[in-house]
Amino acid sequence: MTGKIIDGKEFAASVRAKVAEHVTRLKADHDVTPGLAVVLVGQDAASEVYVRNKGKSTLEVGMNSYEHKLPADTSEADLLALINQLNEDPAVHGILCQLPLPDHLNEELVINSIVPEKDVDGFHISNVGRLSTGQKSMVPCTPLGCLMMLRDHHGSLSGLNAVVVGRSNIVGKPMANLLLKDSCTVTIAHSRTKDIEALCRTADIVVAAVGRPEMVTGEWIKDGATVIDVGINRIPHPEKEGKTKLVGDVDFASAVEKAGAITPVPGGVGPMTIACLLANTVTACCRANGLDEPDGLTA
Numbered sequence: 001m002t003g004k005i006i007d008g009k010e011f012a013a014s015v016r017a018k019v020a021e022h023v024t025r026l027k028a029d030h031d032v033t034p035g036l037a038v039v040l041v042g043q044d045a046a047s048e049v050y051v052r053n054k055g056k057s058t059l060e061v062g063m064n065s066y067e068h069k070l071p072a073d074t075s076e077a078d079l080l081a082l083i084n085q086l087n088e089d090p091a092v093h094g095i096l097c098q099l100p101l102p103d104h105l106n107e108e109l110v111i112n113s114i115v116p117e118k119d120v121d122g123f124h125i126s127n128v129g130r131l132s133t134g135q136k137s138m139v140p141c142t143p144l145g146c147l148m149m150l151r152d153h154h155g156s157l158s159g160l161n162a163v164v165v166g167r168s169n170i171v172g173k174p175m176a177n178l179l180l181k182d183s184c185t186v187t188i189a190h191s192r193t194k195d196i197e198a199l200c201r202t203a204d205i206v207v208a209a210v211g212r213p214e215m216v217t218g219e220w221i222k223d224g225a226t227v228i229d230v231g232i233n234r235i236p237h238p239e240k241e242g243k244t245k246l247v248g249d250v251d252f253a254s255a256v257e258k259a260g261a262i263t264p265v266p267g268g269v270g271p272m273t274i275a276c277l278l279a280n281t282v283t284a285c286c287r288a289n290g291l292d293e294p295d296g297l298t299a
């Protein structure tokens with residue numbers, strides 16, 4: 001069997017189109033424009049690209065974008081003061097601090113200083129707790145994107161066996177909670193899991209979010225299973241000396257032969273992250289204004 005390749009770029013474009021449609025309606029019917037503030041501290045090259053793309057995508061769907069670029073040596077007090085100002089700004093419906101932050105800043109403290117209603121990353125401890133207890137919350141963008149792709153492929157996820165490989169706070173744990181909410185039977189696997197290959201072979205859905213290049217091979221995959229690859233790993237190019245190549249946590253070449261459907265890297269889950277950030281900003285804006293939330297853009 002050769003699996004269907006789930007096109008994340010195309011899917012993300014359809015999510016952005018839905019967001020844009022809703023933004024147009026919010027402006028026309030309620031005179032409200034959603035606004036997203038993105039804070040970048042320092043000059044990490046990859047973060048600069050992500051932040052630029054977030055700003056561009058925000059404007060493209062008709063929302064307001066507020067970019068705050070701070071020097072790498074910004075003090076915690078100054079960063080918290082900016083977040084406080086954004087928390088109180090009624091034009092700002094979503095706030096995020098691009099991660100990773102420089103080492104001298106306490107990531108937990110910074111994230112938890114964003115008011116939960118504007119925490120469009122879904123990383124605030126209150127949103128984590130609400131998601132894990134099945135309450136309405138802001139949902140982390142990458143797992144939300146995975147969930148959208150899985151729902152689109154399967155229709156209902158009820159009763160399916162899902163294995164999430166990786167237990168990070170940003171992907172593994174929220175992903176497991178979202179799958180549980182959709183009535184999957186969920187196992188989280190990690191570095192200490194015994195016979196992880198055999199466990200994965202029981203799964204109808206495998207989500208790989210472990211940060212180890214091409215760890216999950218075709219031998220781990222049950223015939224016809226859906227494989228979602230969250231990994232983004234840059235490795236030396238096997239054929240071009242001095243060049244690098246982007247690979248996921250799944251060995252695509254072998255897994256595609258077993259899977260019923262699979263996301264590639266690049267062009268799978270990655271593009272959904274920013275699309276879901278825009279979706280979360282519209283959701284936050286609707287909630288702030290007591291308006292109906294758009295269908296299909298949240299969990």
Ligand SMILES: Nc1nc2c(c(=O)[nH]1)N[C@@H](CN(C=O)c1ccc(C(=O)N[C@@H](CCC(=O)O)C(=O)O)cc1)CN2
Pocket residue numbers: 050096097098099100121141142232246265266267268269270271272273274
């Ligand atoms: N505050 C946050 N910080 C970070 C997050 C986040 O969700 N919130 N996630 C990542 C970075 N990220 C967005 O911020 C992000 C990563 C990857 C992609 C993406 O589209 N990847 C492409 C490949 C890109 C490449 O060629 O390098 C793909 O997979 O196709 C989008 C957004 C860490 N920080």
